[in-house]
Structure formats: structure tokens, C-alpha cells
Amino acid sequence: MSIVVEQLTKRFGDQEVLTGINLEIQKGEVVCIIGPSGSGKSTLLRCLNLLEEPNGGTILVDNENLTDRNVSPEQIRKHMGMVFQHFNLFGNLNVLDNCTMAPKIVNKEAKAEVEARAMTLLNKVGLQAFAHQKVDKLSGGQKQRVAIARALTMNPTYMLFDEPTSALDPEVVGDVLNVMRDLAEEGLTMVIVTHEMQFARHVADRVLFMDGGKIVEQGTPDEIFGNPQQPRTQEFLRRVTTWSE
Amino acid sequence: MLDLFIDYLPLFIEGIKVTLFLAIFGTFFGVIIGALIAFMRIQTIHFTDSRFVRIMKHIMRSVAIIYIDIIRGTPMIVQASLFYYGLVSGFMPPLIAGLVIISFNTAAYIAEIIRSGINGLDKGQMEAAKSLGLTEKQAMIHVVLPQAMKNSLPSLLNELIVNVKDSAVLSVIQVTELFYSSKSAASSSYQVLESYMIAAVIYLILTLVLSRGVNYLVHRQSNGGLGRMSRKSQTLPVSQTVEEAGL
Ligand SMILES: Nc1ncnc2c1ncn2[C@@H]1O[C@H](COP(=O)(O)OP(=O)(O)OP(=O)(O)O)[C@@H](O)[C@H]1O
Ligand SMILES: [Mg+2]
Numbered sequence: 001m002s003i004v005v006e007q008l009t010k011r012f013g014d015q016e017v018l019t020g021i022n023l024e025i026q027k028g029e030v031v032c033i034i035g036p037s038g039s040g041k042s043t044l045l046r047c048l049n050l051l052e053e054p055n056g057g058t059i060l061v062d063n064e065n066l067t068d069r070n071v072s073p074e075q076i077r078k079h080m081g082m083v084f085q086h087f088n089l090f091g092n093l094n095v096l097d098n099c100t101m102a103p104k105i106v107n108k109e110a111k112a113e114v115e116a117r118a119m120t121l122l123n124k125v126g127l128q129a130f131a132h133q134k135v136d137k138l139s140g141g142q143k144q145r146v147a148i149a150r151a152l153t154m155n156p157t158y159m160l161f162d163e164p165t166s167a168l169d170p171e172v173v174g175d176v177l178n179v180m181r182d183l184a185e186e187g188l189t190m191v192i193v194t195h196e197m198q199f200a201r202h203v204a205d206r207v208l209f210m211d212g213g214k215i216v217e218q219g220t221p222d223e224i225f226g227n228p229q230q231p232r233t234q235e236f237l238r239r240v241t242t243w244s245e
Numbered sequence: 246m247l248d249l250f251i252d253y254l255p256l257f258i259e260g261i262k263v264t265l266f267l268a269i270f271g272t273f274f275g276v277i278i279g280a281l282i283a284f285m286r287i288q289t290i291h292f293t294d295s296r297f298v299r300i301m302k303h304i305m306r307s308v309a310i311i312y313i314d315i316i317r318g319t320p321m322i323v324q325a326s327l328f329y330y331g332l333v334s335g336f337m338p339p340l341i342a343g344l345v346i347i348s349f350n351t352a353a354y355i356a357e358i359i360r361s362g363i364n365g366l367d368k369g370q371m372e373a374a375k376s377l378g379l380t381e382k383q384a385m386i387h388v389v390l391p392q393a394m395k396n397s398l399p400s401l402l403n404e405l406i407v408n409v410k411d412s413a414v415l416s417v418i419q420v421t422e423l424f425y426s427s428k429s430a431a432s433s434s435y436q437v438l439e440s441y442m443i444a445a446v447i448y449l450i451l452t453l454v455l456s457r458g459v460n461y462l463v464h465r466q467s468n469g470g471l472g473r474m475s476r477k478s479q480t481l482p483v484s485q486t487v488e489e490a491g492l
């Protein structure tokens with residue numbers, strides 16, 4: 001069980017946003033992707049579940065080639081949850097229904113079974129009491145925890161997070177990161193684009209630094225944060241850390 | 246005028262009933278047909294689509310565009326005459342033919358209303374649904390359309406008011422709606438001015454009542470929204486409000 005990306009390229013018009021990405025993610029691994037704005041982090045993540053069309057290269061998920069037209073994207077996506085920066089909770093459904101809709105429709109699971117699982121997950125993210133609330137009544141931190149529970153209700157093998165805390169107020173960022181840390185400790189395979197360097201340092205098994213559509217450097221958190229080799233990585237880390245001090 | 250109205254009361258009552266019947270059921274079926282056409286109209290080819298799906302989507306979109314153009318580009322009075330006298334006059338009662346015409350006519354306008362409702366919805370809704378494994382069609386039915394319809398509600402109700410007035414042209418195919426009633430009253434009483442004045446007053450009352458009703462509903466809806474927002478902005482972070490405004 002793994003994700004293997006080879007020579008992935010992606011263009012928007014004339015602009016080459018990903019220029020030959022090679023990457024392997026093993027089951028159980030937690031990979032954090034850091035890098036400056038516009039470096040292609042989101043695009044890479046969105047290629048992994050085919051929200052964006054790769055222009056070249058291959059992506060193998062559990063030995064299925066995503067760039068092969070015979071593989072349906074739905075088949076891949078139901079095993080790969082995604083959490084968005086702006087939550088994207090379904091505005092027409094309450095909290096519980098946000099979680100149960102996809103398993104019911106996509107996997108044709110029985111209502112009672114899905115609801116029980118969703119309630120367990122809502123409990124895990126601390127929002128069981130909000131199950132029957134409308135989503136627009138929730139705070140940002142609560143919304144993002146619902147979004148995580150929603151993705152988990154599909155029992156995904158992989159989870160993609162695209163800056164899950166960037167739209168949140170500082171005081172609730174911790175609530176969301178704690179949930180993610182718990183998931184990491186349980187062995188879920190996660191790919192996380194984040195600007196939370198402390199989180200990446202403590203939770204990631206591996207950190208990728210992206211710039212200009214490339215993975216410039218990768219290694220353990222200690223290697224990347226403690227002893228970065230590439231000048232661009234050093235420069236980026238210097239800039240982000242001077243801010244927080 | 247009042248005498249005339251009282252003398253011809255059953256005729257006018259019949260006219261009001263038929264007009265409301267056409268407006269209400271015409272708009273109802275128009276919403277159903279319009280949603281279907283809107284769905285066909287917004288088909289976009291996605292890179293994961295097979296060749297067959299690409300062709301189907303292309304056909305659906307073309308059919309929808311042609312339908313919308315033809316219906317909106319020709320007067321309903323012509324559509325009604327063509328359909329009734331040209332095709333179905335022998336076996337379809339005028340009332341049913343009128344209902345068919347008004348439903349399919351309003352559907353073209355409603356399709357465009359729903360389409361803009363869909364386009365106005367945050368793209369993230371569709372992406373989130375897809376990311377969970379839903380197909381585009383499932384995402385449309387369970388996530389996008391319900392919200393787009395809700396956001397389009399004021400415009401859809403406005404279409405109902407338009408149909409109260411526009412159903413008058415169906416008198417051309419002998420549908421006994423309100424304008425037809427006033428024509429009958431005019432020709433048998435010779436009180437032409439009064440007869441049409443009565444029709445005008447009744448139309449005005451119907452549309453005013455309906456539009457005030459719609460305003461009330463819309464106002465209440467947006468008031469609820471504003472109320473929530475202002476309560477929210479006291480307790481929630483700015484990013485929250487910004488996020489909502491973006492939606
Ligand atoms: N749909 C699109 N159409 C055109 N250009 C796009 C599109 N999406 C992204 N881009 C461009 O691709 C480049 C990479 O964008 P991407 O969103 O992947 O960066 P990112 O690393 O996630 O940045 P950020 O930290 O700001 O989220 C940017 O220059 C962006 O403007
Ligand atoms: Mg991004």
C-alpha cells in the first residue's frame with residue numbers, strides 16, 4: 001500500500017506549476033509539505049486525488065495508475081480523504097448528514113451503520129453534541145473538525161490536508177492540530193500541506209520542502225529543520241522563523 | 246364597473262382560477278423541466294471523462310442551449326399557436342395545451358436562473374463532494390442543486406408572478422383564463438373599457454399580493470441571514486465572516 005509519483009508535471013496554460021515531481025509515500029507515513037506560496041503544494045495534493053489533471057508522469061495509488069483513463073477517479077477518491085483550507089462543508093446538510101452522505105451514496109452502506117460510525121468520529125473530534133446542528137452555526141475550528149470527521153467516515157486509506165489551519169483563528173488552531181496528531185499516532189497515512197512548522201516538526205515522519213514546482217529537499221523533521229542543506233530551504237525557514245520570534 | 250363585475254362574476258372567477266392554475270402548475274413543472282435543462286446546460290468536459298461521456302455531454306449541452314435560445318427568442322403567443330393549432334388542437338383540450346406551453350416556456354427562463362444559482366455556488370462544494378467519491382451527477386443532486394435552488398428561490402417566485410401575467414397570451418388558443426374572460430365579458434356586454442379595467446385590476450391585485458408575499462419571504466430569509474451574521478461577528482473571528490462572505 002503506497003503512493004508512488006514519478007515525473008509528475010502539471011501546467012496551467014504556459015505556466016509549469018509542477019516540474020517533474022518524484023515522491024513515494026508508504027502506508028502509515030505522515031508527510032508534511034512546506035514551501036512558499038505558489039510553489040505548487042496544493043496542486044501536487046490535488047493531482048493525487050485527480051481534482052487536477054496531471055499533464056505528464058505517473059501516479060500509482062496501491063498499484064493503480066491514476067493517469068490511466070480506465071481508472072475511475074471515484075474509485076481512487078473514496079479511499080483518499082481530503083480536508084480543505086476553507087472546510088467546504090455542505091451547506092444544505094447538518095453536521096451528521098455531512099459525515100454520512102458519502103458512505104450512504106458511494107458505498108451504499110446502511111444508514112444505522114454509517115450513523116453509528118459518524119457519531120463515534122464526531123465524538124473523537126469533540127463534536128458529538130453538535131451532530132444535529134446546521135453547519136453555518138459552527139465556528140471555523142469546529143467546521144474543520146467536522147470536515148475531518150466527514151472524510152474519516154469514508155474509512156479512507158489516505159488523507160490529504162491542504163493547509164487545514166490557515167483559515168482559522170490562532171486560538172482554535174490547536175484543536176484541529178491535536179485531532180490530526182491523534183490520527184497520525186493511530187497510523188493513518190497523511191499528506192499535509194502546512195505552514196505550522198512546530199506541528200510538522202513533531203508529527204511528520206518526513207518533511208518535503210517545495211519551491212518553484214519542485215521538491216527541493218526532503219528528509220526527517222530533524223534534518224530539514226535542524227540542518228537544511230539547500231540554500232532555498234535555509235532561506236525559507238529563516239524567513240518563516242524570524243516572523244514567529 | 247361593479248355592476249358588470251357582479252353580472253359576470255362566475256366568468257371572472259373562472260378566469261382567475263384558470264390563470265392561477267396555469268401560473269402555479271406551469272411554474273411548478275417549469276422548475277422541474279428547467280432544473281433538467283440547467284443540468285444539461287452546465288455539462289463541462291472533464292479530463293477523466295471517457296470518449297462516450299464527452300460526446301454525451303456535448304450533445305446534452307447543445308440541446309439545452311438550442312432549447313433555451315429558441316424558447317427565449319420567440320414570443321409565447323407564437324409558440325402557443327404553433328403548438329395548439331398546428332399540432333394538437335384535435336385531441337388536446339386548450340387548458341392542457343396551455344399548461345404544456347407555459348411550463349416549457351417558463352422552463353427556459355428557469356433553467357437560466359438555476360444555472361446562475363449553480364455557478365454562483367462556491368466551487369469548493371463540488372470539489373468536496375467529489376473528494377469523497379461522489380460522481381459529478383451525485384454531487385449535483387445531493388449537494389449543488391439543493392443549495393442553488395434555495396439561493397434562486399426569489400427569482401423562481403418572481404417567475405411565478407411573470408406567469409400570472411404572461412398566461413394572458415394563452416387566450417389565443419381559447420384557454421379560458423382571466424384575459425379570455427374579460428374579452429367574453431366585453432363582447433357580450435359591449436362595455437369594453439369596463440371589462441378590460443376589471444381584468445387589469447384583478448391582475449394588479451394578484452401580482453401585488455404575490456410580490457408582497459415574495460418580498461416578505463425574501464426579506465425574512467435575508468433578515469435571518471443578517472441576524473445570524475451580526476450575532477456571529479460578535480462572537481466569531483473575522484476570518485469566519487470573511488469566509489462566509491466569500492461563499
Ligand atoms: N486553477 C488554476 N489556474 C491557473 N493557475 C493556477 C491554478 N491553480 C493554481 N495555479 C497557479 O499555480 C501555481 C501553484 O499554485 P498552488 O496553489 O499549487 O501553490 P501553493 O504552493 O499551494 O501556494 P499557497 O501556499 O499560496 O497555497 C501558482 O502560481 C498559482 O497561481
Ligand atoms: Mg495552496
